[in-house]
Amino acid sequence: xxxxxxxxxxxxxxxxxxxxxxxxxxxxHAVFNxxxxxxxxxxxxxxxxxxxVQKDIIIVLVVLIISLIGKIITQNVSQMNQxxxxxxxxxxxxxxxxxxxxxxxxxxxxxxSLGKLTTLATTNLTQIESWIxxxxxxxxxxxxxxxxxxxxxxxxxxxxxxxxxIGMIVFLFVTFLMEKRSRKNAADMSNIQTRLTKNVLSTIQxxxxxxxxxxxxxxxxxxxxxxxxxxxTTLSLEKMIIPYTITQRIVIGMxxxxxxxxxxxxxxxxxxxxxxxxxxxIASFTIFDGLIGAGSNMAILRIAENAIDSYEYVNHMxxxxxxxxxxxxxxxxxxxxxxxxSYDNRRVLDNVTCIIKENxxxxxxxxxxxxxxxxxxxxARFWDVNEGEIKIGGNNIKDYTIENLMDNISMVFQDVxxxxxxxxxxxxxxxxxxxxxEVVNAAKKAQCHDFIVSLPQGYNxxxxxxxxxxxxxxxxxxxxxxxxxxxxxxxxxDEATANVDPENEDKLKLxxxxxxxxxxxxMIAHRLKTIRNANQILVLNKGCIEQRGxxxxxxxxxxxxxxxxxxxxVSENWSLNN
Numbered sequence: 001x002x003x004x005x006x007x008x009x010x011x012x013x014x015x016x017x018x019x020x021x022x023x024x025x026x027x028x029h030a031v032f033n034x035x036x037x038x039x040x041x042x043x044x045x046x047x048x049x050x051x052x053v054q055k056d057i058i059i060v061l062v063v064l065i066i067s068l069i070g071k072i073i074t075q076n077v078s079q080m081n082q083x084x085x086x087x088x089x090x091x092x093x094x095x096x097x098x099x100x101x102x103x104x105x106x107x108x109x110x111x112x113s114l115g116k117l118t119t120l121a122t123t124n125l126t127q128i129e130s131w132i133x134x135x136x137x138x139x140x141x142x143x144x145x146x147x148x149x150x151x152x153x154x155x156x157x158x159x160x161x162x163x164x165x166i167g168m169i170v171f172l173f174v175t176f177l178m179e180k181r182s183r184k185n186a187a188d189m190s191n192i193q194t195r196l197t198k199n200v201l202s203t204i205q206x207x208x209x210x211x212x213x214x215x216x217x218x219x220x221x222x223x224x225x226x227x228x229x230x231x232x233t234t235l236s237l238e239k240m241i242i243p244y245t246i247t248q249r250i251v252i253g254m255x256x257x258x259x260x261x262x263x264x265x266x267x268x269x270x271x272x273x274x275x276x277x278x279x280x281x282i283a284s285f286t287i288f289d290g291l292i293g294a295g296s297n298m299a300i301l302r303i304a305e306n307a308i309d310s311y312e313y314v315n316h317m318x319x320x321x322x323x324x325x326x327x328x329x330x331x332x333x334x335x336x337x338x339x340x341x342s343y344d345n346r347r348v349l350d351n352v353t354c355i356i357k358e359n360x361x362x363x364x365x366x367x368x369x370x371x372x373x374x375x376x377x378x379x380a381r382f383w384d385v386n387e388g389e390i391k392i393g394g395n396n397i398k399d400y401t402i403e404n405l406m407d408n409i410s411m412v413f414q415d416v417x418x419x420x421x422x423x424x425x426x427x428x429x430x431x432x433x434x435x436x437x438e439v440v441n442a443a444k445k446a447q448c449h450d451f452i453v454s455l456p457q458g459y460n461x462x463x464x465x466x467x468x469x470x471x472x473x474x475x476x477x478x479x480x481x482x483x484x485x486x487x488x489x490x491x492x493x494d495e496a497t498a499n500v501d502p503e504n505e506d507k508l509k510l511x512x513x514x515x516x517x518x519x520x521x522x523m524i525a526h527r528l529k530t531i532r533n534a535n536q537i538l539v540l541n542k543g544c545i546e547q548r549g550x551x552x553x554x555x556x557x558x559x560x561x562x563x564x565x566x567x568x569x570v571s572e573n574w575s576l577n578n
Contacts, residue, residue, distance in 0.1 A: 008132055011308045013092060018085040019133060025078035026141035030290075032070030034148045039063040041156075041279050048275045078141075082133035090129030093311065094121055103319045103402065105383055116313060124307040131304040142294030149287035156276050160262050164284075167255025168291060171248055175295045178244035192226070192233045199226040248295045252288045259284040320381060323399035329408055331393050332358045332489045332520045334379060339388035341371075341378060348374045350543040352388075356536070358489075361521040363531035365564060366540035372524045375540070376492045379522070380409050392490070410488040414495040416475040423452055424459040426478060430486035438485060445514040446481035448474065480511045491516055493523040537561065 012019050039060045046052045097120065146168060154161030263280050266272035272280075334356035341349040349371045356362045364372045377383055379390055381397055389396050397405055410430065418426045427442060428434045434442075439459065443449040451474055455461040463469050470478070483491060493512070509530070525531045532551045539547035539554065539561045547554055547561050554561040 007305055007308050008136055011128075011311070012085060012089050015085040015089045015092070018081040018088075019136070022078045022081035022085060022133065022137050023140055025074045025081065026137045027144050029071055029074035029078060030141060030145040030148050032067045032074060033145060034152060035063050035067035035070070037149065037152060037279075037283065039067065040282070041275075044275050044279055048273075078137055082137050086129040086131075086133035089132070090125040093125055093128070097121055097314055100314055100317055100319075103322070104317050105320055108318060120311060120313065124310050127304050127307045132308075139294040139297050142290035142292075142297075145290035146287055146294075149283065153280060153283060153287070156280060157266065157272060159266065160259055160280055163258050163262055164255065164287065167251060167258075167288070170255075171251050171288075171291055171295060174244055174247050174251060178241060178248075178295075181240060181244070192230050196226040196230045245295070248292065252292060255288070256284045320384065320402065321398060322402050323396075325395060325400045326404045329393040329395075329400075329404070329489075332408065333391075333393065334490070334520065334522075335391040335394075336375075336379075337389050337391070339378065339385045339390060341374060341383065341386050348543050349378075352543070352545055354538055354545060354548065356520065356522060358520050359518055360535035361516065361523060361531075361533070363523045363525060363534035363537045364540060365525065365531070365537060365561065370540040371543045372540055373494055376411075376494055376522060376524060379490075380411060380492065381405060408488050409490045409492065410483040410486050411492045411494065412476070412479050412483050416472075416479040418463055418470070418475055418478060420462070420464060422460050422462055423455070423478065426463070427459075427481045427485055430482050434485055439481075442481040442485040443478075445484055446477045446511040448477035448481055448511075477511055484514070488519075490520045491522070493521070493525070495524050539564075 009016065009019070042063070043052075043056070043060050046056045097117070101117070150161060150164045150168060153164050260281055263272065263277050263284070267274065267277040336352055336354050336356070339349055339352050340347070352371075352375065354362075364375065366372050374383070378385055379392075379397070381402070384398070389398075391397065392400070392405070392408070419429070424436070424439050427439050431438075436459070440449060443452055443459075452459055452461070512530075523531055523534065531537060534551070537547075537549060537551060537554055538545050539559075541560055547557060547559055549557065555565065
């Protein structure tokens, strides 16, 4: 039980003071609650003595008013601080998680890690923000409330107070056993929740394929199994708790019976006054209310504690080693020296060496799986090379701070992702402090201003997640406007025109020409007419650079590049004849 409180205490971080204030307020709430017991006891004393005077009534009223006001104030303070602690505790951890993800190699991410991170950011942190502060304060408040009442009974009569204390200790022992037993189930619940989240995400992302193959409903076995496992684990947890909660009730019930019997026995023997007997008999039915609530919450608190334990996954996520060079990069030549890279045990790049000169265009072509995108990702340090080195401006990219390196690189991807926000904010994503005028200028250069102003709210138009309300060409031009606004000296195009229709291709070509002026450009392209004028073309084959040169040089050489151009020419002139 102490370990739970200790974990919550350390996890709370900046919200520790708010959590402390909430607990202290809960303690005083229990004290003010006990004042009611004092007032009742005092009034019964006066009534049985049959000498109630105005002074006694005033004293009782004052004590009750102090109790009421004190409870209202302490309840308010406790609730406000615990609410603040809960939501800001989770918010701080979500921000911390977001910052951590920025420093994690892209190779870390897979179906499991994405499901795990989604569960952490949603389910687990929601449990923490909603449950932990409230449950913690309720558990401690319940224990404190009962303990103060037991102390009050001790003052009236030691024997009955001792019975109440023994009942409280036995109750806590049963709670400890329940809390210990629930650990395994809580851990299983977290794993099941991760699996369920992963399957839900996969189902949503692949809904088009699932529908086309009629895998909805009962046919989606993986999702159904995850839902069933979640149901069974939750039900198992509830069934496991039931015997302990019943035992808790039995312990409390037996304690109350024994207290009542002692009250009657002591009264009949003349060792307990009628007033004390009545008060203690009334108290025996009420003093354990807080304890019962605390015991019920302990099992739930264990699940919330497991949510804290699961956050350790974030602390074990690997960081990209970061250098300390933060000064301005003077030139943007890219030297790639004998690099090798593998995904797990599959070699993707093998002994690749080349120089990408500043303010020139280098094109990369090759069959699918030849390593084109991987090479670009290594330059941007989405992954790190296994062997060799990549230099920019004469320094190994590992020696730069991540922020400095990324300030010098813009990437335009084949699959553009736009955020569920306004078009203006999507363009400003790489340069948050840009003015509206700068955004519009970038949009005009990227050939997307005209279609933006034709939208209902222009630049303030909100687009769906991923840019679902825009065409592929429109999304590509917005991504180019985003890159223009960032104005990085190195531009990487990863097949940016692969899926664009002919109507938008000319506009994209103009946008790319505007973006790449006086830049170091690396372009992966399947449409060869976009790279004919490249200063250098690298031909990758099975992870190695097999050819290099200009378009004319490579056509004279023959080999893969010439075969590639001829095959493209044939495919572009292909038609379906009746």
